Amino acid sequence: MALRKDVRVDAAPAVAFRHATLADREDLLGRIMLTPALVYVIVLVGLPFALAILLSFSAASAGSLALSWVGVENFATIIRDSQFQRAVLNTVFFTVTSQILVTVMAVAAANVLDAAFAGKRAMRFLILLPWAAPVSLASMAWTWIFDSTFSVINWTLKVFGLLEGWLYWFGDPALAMIAIISVHVWRTFPFATVIVLAGMAAIPQDINEAALIDGASFWRKLFQVNLPLLLPIVTVSVLFGVVFTSTDLSIVWLLTRGGPYNSTHVLSSLAFQRGIMGADLGQGAAIALFLLPVLVIVATVMLRMARRAEVGV
Amino acid sequence: MGYVETRNLHKHFGEVEAVNGVNLSVEEGELVVLLGPSGCGKTTLMRMIAGLEKPTSGEIYIAGERVDEDVPPRARGVAMVFQSYALYPHKMAGDNIAFPLEAVGMARLAIREAVARAAGMFGITHLLRRFPLQLSGGERQRVALARAVVRSPKVFLFDEPLSNLDAKLRATARFELKQFQREIGTTTIYVTHDQVEAMGLGDRIAVMNKGQVHQIGTPQDVYDDPADTFVATFIGSPPMNLIEHDAGTLVGFRPENFLPRQIFGAQDDVVTYRFRVRRVEYLGSDRFLYGVLEERQRSDQTVIADLPVTITTPIAEGEAYEFAVPCRAQRQFDARTGKTGKRKTDGAA
Ligand SMILES: Nc1ncnc2c1ncn2[C@@H]1O[C@H](COP(=O)(O)OP(=O)(O)OP(=O)(O)O)[C@@H](O)[C@H]1O
Ligand SMILES: [Mg+2]
Numbered sequence: 001m002a003l004r005k006d007v008r009v010d011a012a013p014a015v016a017f018r019h020a021t022l023a024d025r026e027d028l029l030g031r032i033m034l035t036p037a038l039v040y041v042i043v044l045v046g047l048p049f050a051l052a053i054l055l056s057f058s059a060a061s062a063g064s065l066a067l068s069w070v071g072v073e074n075f076a077t078i079i080r081d082s083q084f085q086r087a088v089l090n091t092v093f094f095t096v097t098s099q100i101l102v103t104v105m106a107v108a109a110a111n112v113l114d115a116a117f118a119g120k121r122a123m124r125f126l127i128l129l130p131w132a133a134p135v136s137l138a139s140m141a142w143t144w145i146f147d148s149t150f151s152v153i154n155w156t157l158k159v160f161g162l163l164e165g166w167l168y169w170f171g172d173p174a175l176a177m178i179a180i181i182s183v184h185v186w187r188t189f190p191f192a193t194v195i196v197l198a199g200m201a202a203i204p205q206d207i208n209e210a211a212l213i214d215g216a217s218f219w220r221k222l223f224q225v226n227l228p229l230l231l232p233i234v235t236v237s238v239l240f241g242v243v244f245t246s247t248d249l250s251i252v253w254l255l256t257r258g259g260p261y262n263s264t265h266v267l268s269s270l271a272f273q274r275g276i277m278g279a280d281l282g283q284g285a286a287i288a289l290f291l292l293p294v295l296v297i298v299a300t301v302m303l304r305m306a307r308r309a310e311v312g313v
Numbered sequence: 314m315g316y317v318e319t320r321n322l323h324k325h326f327g328e329v330e331a332v333n334g335v336n337l338s339v340e341e342g343e344l345v346v347l348l349g350p351s352g353c354g355k356t357t358l359m360r361m362i363a364g365l366e367k368p369t370s371g372e373i374y375i376a377g378e379r380v381d382e383d384v385p386p387r388a389r390g391v392a393m394v395f396q397s398y399a400l401y402p403h404k405m406a407g408d409n410i411a412f413p414l415e416a417v418g419m420a421r422l423a424i425r426e427a428v429a430r431a432a433g434m435f436g437i438t439h440l441l442r443r444f445p446l447q448l449s450g451g452e453r454q455r456v457a458l459a460r461a462v463v464r465s466p467k468v469f470l471f472d473e474p475l476s477n478l479d480a481k482l483r484a485t486a487r488f489e490l491k492q493f494q495r496e497i498g499t500t501t502i503y504v505t506h507d508q509v510e511a512m513g514l515g516d517r518i519a520v521m522n523k524g525q526v527h528q529i530g531t532p533q534d535v536y537d538d539p540a541d542t543f544v545a546t547f548i549g550s551p552p553m554n555l556i557e558h559d560a561g562t563l564v565g566f567r568p569e570n571f572l573p574r575q576i577f578g579a580q581d582d583v584v585t586y587r588f589r590v591r592r593v594e595y596l597g598s599d600r601f602l603y604g605v606l607e608e609r610q611r612s613d614q615t616v617i618a619d620l621p622v623t624i625t626t627p628i629a630e631g632e633a634y635e636f637a638v639p640c641r642a643q644r645q646f647d648a649r650t651g652k653t654g655k656r657k658t659d660g661a662a
Pocket of ligand 2: 355356
């Protein structure tokens with residue numbers, strides 16, 4: 001009797017095993033599902049990246065892809081180039097300024113959107129709209145807004161008597177940079193807002209209520225309770241923003257093409273101009289890669305900060 | 314007028330009537346426990362008093378001042394300890410306790426003194442430089458209490474502050490809490506669904522069900538003289554036995570008053586029942602007997618007797634015995650409304 005019982009106990013797992021389908025084969029399934037991502041990363045990110053590094057050490061041009069090794073010559077040339085120096089400064093200024101503006105606006109918008117009021121859903125939709133709008137389309141609208149003859153900003157300022165003379169937005173380097181930053185902020189702050197909103201949703205309701213009962217005013221609650229708790233996620237959002245902004249080409253290219261007199265170039269627009277339009281692939285690659293080490297350091301530091309802030313929680 | 318008073322207070326969440334006409338009056342310095350089953354509206358009632366929830370209708374007064382219309386939480390002078398403690402996770406224990414004082418703009422030196430005093434009161438002085446995550450449940454609870462007392466509020470609101478502690482710690486914490494509340498004499502409203510906690514802590518207990526207060530009274534009142542069948546069966550473990558008497562009346566008696574007839578003297582004023590025991594449970598200090606009353610219309614209704622170990626009468630499962638209840642321990646309820654009638658003292662069964 002006992003023996004037969006043993007046999008039946010043993011049989012049970014065997015039966016279960018026969019019914020195991022693909023869905024239960026975690027090892028196999030994992031590999032299958034990872035494959036597309038892996039292919040994507042290797043073919044569309046890894047290879048171009050390796051190629052860019054290779055190109056930056058060569059004298060390749062669009063005409064001849066012969067990878068004649070020239071060492072660091074490309075880097076040496078661009079570092080002495082005043083346009084390049086300007087582009088580095090522009091990139092840093094563009095990135096830092098727009099990220100400060102985006103972060104402040106995103107935190108403010110998230111706080112507004114978190115409050116209960118009529119039309120909240122519509123408001124959320126409207127705030128998200130710039131993010132969803134195609135950048136080329138949006139740039140066309142903005143080109144008109146900043147147009148040298150038809151600028152609505154100028155007209156409005158005039159009507160209210162705040163402007164004497166006329167602002168040539170894309171004719172003046174400082175105004176052009178202001179325009180570029182405005183459009184970029186307009187375009188990227190919705191996403192930052194969404195991230196901050198998600199972070200706020202993760203703060204327990206009773207912590208906010210405790211702060212209310214403890215007598216904290218709106219600002220004290222914001223600066224002493226909510227912002228510190230948001231810090232990890234805001235750091236991540238800023239990190240995204242920094243990487244995205246410092247490598248972004250579209251806004252500058254669509255609005256000013258680096259003008260006037262190549263004064264508003266950022267590194268990626270300059271790399272595009274030199275490498276693709278100017279056909280000097282080697283130099284273009286060197287310019288594009290110039291910020292990489294900086295970005296790696298910035299990313300590492302910020303991720304560390306985010307982790308440290310989280311440990312405190 | 315009570316120090317904290319609600320008048321005909323209602324709170325409806327859509328269809329749900331979370332609080333449904335509560336009149337509560339808490340005297341100054343008193344500790345009133347809100348006791349009721351889960352979902353009966355205790356937290357909602359407390360949140361309305363704190364100002365975190367706006368009443369659908371009704372009035373709330375704190376220290377004679379009407380607060381329900383436009384007095385924000387911070388101006389009500391209430392301190393609340395949340396069930397989750399709601400400590401600020403990014404602040405050290407000391408900064409958590411200091412927070413309410415910083416909010417009223419107290420000078421830094423005075424804050425440090427006040428924090429030290431509050432921490433000393435709860436024996437957490439050595440924990441002030443730790444983050445909440447680095448504290449045990451009991452320690453967090455103390456920090457939360459210290460944060461609540463530090464600015465001397467008019468009213469304490471406690472929402473099940475002990476429910477996250479293990480049973481042993483809970484008993485000690487309950488004792489300390491009571492001690493502490495007696496000492497500083499701050500008016501306190503304490504929410505719990507644990508009746509042992511309620512009986513042990515409350516000067517008075519407000520028994521709630523389905524958004525309404527069924528009875529307010531001292532622990533002894535609600536235990537000995539429940540206002541209706543809900544209170545009778547909710548308070549006490551095992552609950553009061555309710556048996557159908559004549560038409561329209563329910564008779565109630567507590568299991569510990571339902572004892573073998575021979576325990577009582579021959580001249581004692583008792584009501585006797587024939588009790589058929591179906592099951593016996595030994596619980597160390599007590600014996601629980603489950604059975605039915607014979608000669609009753611609804612004889613399948615389970616009746617419980619709770620015999621202390623001092624009563625050694627042998628009881629066998631399946632046998633019937635003469636049991637009795639002292640007349641003064643019997644209560645009568647209207648079968649239809651559940652409300653209590655006059656005490657049954659006439660001695661007739
Ligand atoms: N914000 C809300 N929206 C809708 N319904 C709610 C809300 N808050 C509470 N309720 C409902 O109101 C009723 C009372 O809830 P409440 O939290 O006051 O109960 P409670 O007595 O504190 O229960 P517990 O002992 O489980 O904490 C419940 O039925 C609950 O589902
Ligand atoms: Mg509750």
